[in-house]
Amino acid sequence: xxxxxxxxxxxxETFNSKGYVNLEKASVKKNKFYTEVILxxxxxxxxxxxxxxxxxxxxxxxxxxxxxxxxxxxxxxxVNHKKxxxxxxxxxxxxxxxxxxxxxxxMWYLIREMGAVHKVFRGLNQSNKVTNNIFYPSKEKIxxxxxxxxxxxxxxxxxxxxxxVIADRNSYMTLPARKEGIIPGAANLRLWRFVxxxxxxxxxxxxxxxxxxDNNGKKICNDIINYKLIDKTLLKVVKSYYNSGVIGAxxxxxxLRFSQETLDQFREYLSYYSHDQAYCHFSKExxxxxxxxxxxx
Numbered sequence: 033x034x035x036x037x038x039x040x041x042x043x044x045e046t047f048n049s050k051g052y053v054n055l056e057k058a059s060v061k062k063n064k065f066y067t068e069v070i071l072x073x074x075x076x077x078x079x080x081x082x083x084x085x086x087x088x089x090x091x092x093x094x095x096x097x098x099x100x101x102x103x104x105x106x107x108x109x110x111v112n113h114k115k116x117x118x119x120x121x122x123x124x125x126x127x128x129x130x131x132x133x134x135x136x137x138x139m140w141y142l143i144r145e146m147g148a149v150h151k152v153f154r155g156l157n158q159s160n161k162v163t164n165n166i167f168y169p170s171k172e173k174i175x176x177x178x179x180x181x182x183x184x185x186x187x188x189x190x191x192x193x194x195x196x197v198i199a200d201r202n203s204y205m206t207l208p209a210r211k212e213g214i215i216p217g218a219a220n221l222r223l224w225r226f227v228x229x230x231x232x233x234x235x236x237x238x239x240x241x242x243x244x245x246d247n248n249g250k251k252i253c254n255d256i257i258n259y260k261l262i263d264k265t266l267l268k269v270v271k272s273y274y275n276s277g278v279i280g281a282x283x284x285x286x287x288l289r290f291s292q293e294t295l296d297q298f299r300e301y302l303s304y305y306s307h308d309q310a311y312c313h314f315s316k317e318x319x320x321x322x323x324x325x326x327x328x329x
Contacts, residue, residue: 033146034157039086040093047094055087060094065103065270066176067095071123072109077116080186081127082140089148096156096171102278103270106152106190107178116181119259122203125185128212132322138313142306144186145217150298153193154289174273174281178266179203179244180259185216191252192222195285196273198266199244200259205252206242207235211325213318215309221301225292226251 036044039055047053051062061068069091071078080088095104108122130136155172179199183191188205191197207223209216216236224232227248234240242248245256255265273281312318 033143034151034154036093036097036156036158037086037090037147039090040097043090043094044097047098051100053091053094055090057084058087058091060091062098062100063105065101065267065274066105067098067101067103068105068107069095070107070109073127074109074111074113076127076129077111077113077124078108078121078187079124079127080144081130081136085140085144085148089144089151092148092151093156096151096173101173102282103174103176103273104152105176105178105266105270106194108180108187120178120180122177122179122181122183123185123187123190124182125187125208126212126214128322128326131212132319132326138310141214141217141309141313142302145305146302149186149189149193149217152190154295172282172286174278174285176266176269178262179205179253180262182206185209185212189217189219189222192219192226195281196255196269197253198255198257198262198269199249199253200262201245201256202259203244204241205244205249206239208239208325210237211239211321213315213321214312215305218298218301218305221293221298 043053043055047060053060057071057073059070059072071080071084071088073079073084108120110118110120126136152175158171174195175193177191177194177197179191179197181200181203183203183205185207188207191205207216207219220236223235227242231240231248235242242252244253250256255269257265
């Protein structure tokens with residue numbers, strides 16, 4: 033699952049020559065100092081579904097395969113919703129409309145978690161050799177997130193895999209999976225490392241909203257600023273990584289990750305997750321929860 037995807041390899045030559053690939057629901061673009069991946073599903077406020085699954089993973093693959101930069105940026109596209117007009121939304125989680133309509137398969141959860149999300153966290157593995165359950169990916173980079181407006185559900189899960197997060201001071205993050213009747217990916221494995229056990233339980237079990245500018249938000253986000261300054265701050269942060277040595281930063285990322293979450297720990301978590309998420313996804317309570325908390329009867 034950490035190999036470059038077929039869709040990415042099909043677009044690699046175009047990306048290398050033009051520096052940009054539009055995969056409809058996601059795009060990837062070379063900038064002077066970094067490679068930018070954008071989730072693009074504005075109709076659903078940048079929610080994720082079967083249509084975004086492979087394009088987003090392929091865009092992440094191409095960003096990691098890019099030889100012209102050592103830093104990647106993840107962000108959401110601008111939307112046209114009257115409440116958020118021309119604002120970027122980092123992501124609004126799983127597409128609840130499609131979930132309610134039965135358009136999200138059970139395998140979607142596993143492919144997303146072991147593909148796109150895991151590649152941001154652990155890089156691309158281009159080797160078939162695994163020694164003592166550890167592999168050393170030949171393509172791993174620093175990932176910076178630009179959080180504007182909000183990061184709900186799966187988008188919040190992505191934040192927990194990033195190396196640096198720049199956030200608008202009014203933005204927030206939530207993990208409303210319990211109200212949806214599902215498990216929020218690997219957030220149960222990772223969130224507590226940022227904010228502790230009690231806050232993690234409150235967020236996952238009781239719907240706590242974490243504001244980027246509050247004490248818990250500051251444990252997840254690095255720079256909390258006005259959204260109008262995000263692009264300027266992004267460039268400043270990227271340059272600071274280059275000035276202090278990107279190679280060292282990447283190796284330190286790997287060392288930190290090894291002390292926090294080994295590959296075997298991730299595999300074991302995913303085995304429980306796969307089992308329990310199946311019961312959630314196919315339960316009648318899933319529909320009841322959606323009708324109670326989301327879809328007006």
